[in-house]
Amino acid sequence: MTIVSILRSATLAAALLASTAVIASAKDVTISVWSGGSGPNDNYRVDAIEIAADLLEREAAIRGEELNITVQKTPYSGWEEFKQALTLAAEAKKAPNIVATGHEDIGPWAQAGLIVPVEDYIDLDSWPINDIYPNLMEIASFNGTVYGIPQDAESRPFFFWKPHMKAIGYSDAEIDTLPAKVENGEYTLKNVLEDAKKMQDKGLVQPGYGFYPRTSNGPDYWQFYTSFGGLMEEDGKLVFDKAAMQRAYQYFADLVAAGVTKKNHIGMPGDQWWKEVATGKAGIWHGGTWHYARLVNQEGLKDFFDNVQFTLIPAGEGGKANTLTHPLTYLLMAGHDQETTQIAADLVKLASEPRINALHAIKSAHLGISETETKVDLYSADRWASEATERLLPHANAMPNNAEFGKYWTIMWKNLEASWTGAKTVEAAVNDTETELKATLGNSIVIR
Template identity: 65%
Template sequence: MTTGSNKGSWKKHLLHLSIVLAGTAHAADYEISVVSGGSGPNDHYRTDAIEMAANILMQEADAAGEELNIKVNKRSYADWDSFKQAVTLAAESGSAPDIVVTGHVDIAPWAQSGLIAPVEDYVDMDAWPLNNLYPNLVEISSFNGMIYGIPQDSEARPFFAWKEYLQQIGYDQQAVDSLPDRIESGEYTLYDMLEDAKKAQDEGLVAQGYGFYPRVTNGPDFWQFYTSFGGELQDEETGRLIFDKAAMEKTYQFFVDAVEMGVTRRNHLGTPWDQWYAEVASGKAAFWHGGTWHYSRYTEAEGLDDFFGNVQFGLIPTGDKEVDNHANTLTHPVVYLITEQDNEEQMEVAAKLIKLASEPRINTLHAIKSSHLGISPEQMNIGLYNNDRWAMEATERLLPHATSMPNNADFGAFWNIYWKGLEAAWTGQKTPKQAVIDAETELRGTLGNGVIIL
């Protein structure tokens, strides 16, 4: 990511920043609102960090002999739909929150609509701590060559296996321990997993339909399987989306095969999430996939006392031996965005708070509390982070292989079409081939030249 435009924008705003941070001759008062989506009880630092940053900024002003008062109004939504509706309605009424904490895929449509401003216009990306962020996370937080967001966390979405069942279907300890390496090398495939899932069921270790227990609703996780079968999402040169028919059909066929082998239920989709969490954390499933943040749910709410003694984890395996090794995981970082406001100084204060909230110690509080991963390599040196086994192993094992969904305004439509096809094939309404044909037809009609059909 080049920073030439950032440096120019930074110079334009030095005067405003000097007013905010140093040169104020009278008390400056600001009220900053921050709204977060998809946030459960363990995600409170997404907004609390902004409040912590405000306290630091006010203390810095006090140390410089200035008076700065910042009040932070916080709100979090557990579900994404309610959050996005609230942000959209607030923006339409002219009262958008100053800071929104959302998934990176919202950057493209919100930038095009004028809701958000490039954060690089308000902070120096070449100064600490922003110059220490993982470069790929900065890239994910960008659109049309501009840095719009600052990553609030990172994550990965692992493949999980219950260790005891691996041993009971013939794995010795060395084989159990080496499974992540075999997945990473491409030796162990998704179809190898289905065979093992069938063995676990045949041995009576888990019930029918519990050999492979995927997530129960639509979500980014299912793009990992498309990647496993060699699918790509975006053309690097043109930015256009890619629909790989062969990879898509293999993806749909994989879930059909899982159903036909009896290791995944045909009616699995729609299972209540609370039921799913309880089942995978208590050994009722042999294999499943989820997010790094699931660790806190398993070990706290679900009472899984010895996670590492019971569960093995790694990348999502490559699809089959017929494709090159595409073992992978997906990261879907949540980002801090600043909204367009009439008050330029208000926007600069909001951006300054985001910068402070991104410092390694503050961000590590969120990472450890919520079982997410860090946003900078410097966090590996923070005691709270490097003493946490899950944070360290997940970071080292998963993040180097992580891909992301593209920041493309058309991706929402593409995603919906992909999901409709997968659901139709999974539940037996269509064959995988017919589901792909119908998806292609709909994509051509909806996105036209915005998508490359392979």
């Protein structure tokens, strides 16, 4: 054999070995991500994982590795549908790799073994995780273990229809200073009822439209309990402040008695509610920061700032102005092999980078998860994001990540609705709440 043929054979063998090595190192992986409560403005809850997958593939290529990631995205608009589908998938051992869900699921899901701690897969001291607001990371934890990474933040303000406020005697300057008056306790929930009644008495809105609450159960209603001085948890134990809860129940009974909120308001069609608050058919209402996106994009309220003022939830007797933040968190589901779960965790980490997260924050009108994100041009140039972040987030509290909180919530809501509709007196409703909490939670809750 000539030297040329020897060299040719060696070159061919080397090429074959290199080809085999590439094939051997190539990895194909499918990552599924589900999100709850996600409408048309919330696509980046799942799309961010897809963006992260592209980056992770490119990083692998630079290291000389071939990584092919297929992201299967499943957004659910409804929470009940999402939770039911996830339960069935987990039982069938077909749970997705990543879910974006409310932080209150962390406690019960961790105890049930449905999720694994994200801190086992991500260095929490590395960027961008170490830049996420500490209080959000705390909300994503349970029993001292970090299970999730905040996917977004938000707050839940009160909204006032400016033309109606002017019609009942408020000047432009007074409307401009309303947020500060709410913050310092000068404008309270009592004033909300009074102004709602004035709007109706002037014929600006129909009876029952003066104050237009959320139409279904939700975290929002805990803000009223807080406004009247209630605590949800203290020193790791749930707390039921009977007097504060009675004041909260009484407030909704008073709204109905004054005719500014309908007795049968709960359960009304959501699309009807949205159209009415977007067109001035309602005078004062409460909702979330993400409402801005729907009001402007889907409901056509392009001149939002000319028509709407927003504030913290005003204080009630015994409490202070506040707002509730209900961050969605990325969680890693159990039941997958370590390597795939590590890739899922890497995607969550990448998706948390400021510019990627800002895409979701601005499109969906949520709030950023880090200080750096507020400096991203897309975010800092957005009036709603900037004003809502400054006005609301410093005063935000959150529901506790307590595995028993769901039971508390169910009992609280059932009796609030009963006193609202008149099925029970306020006194009976609060007494029944106490009785049920004692029977259901025992020593897991402190009764005051």
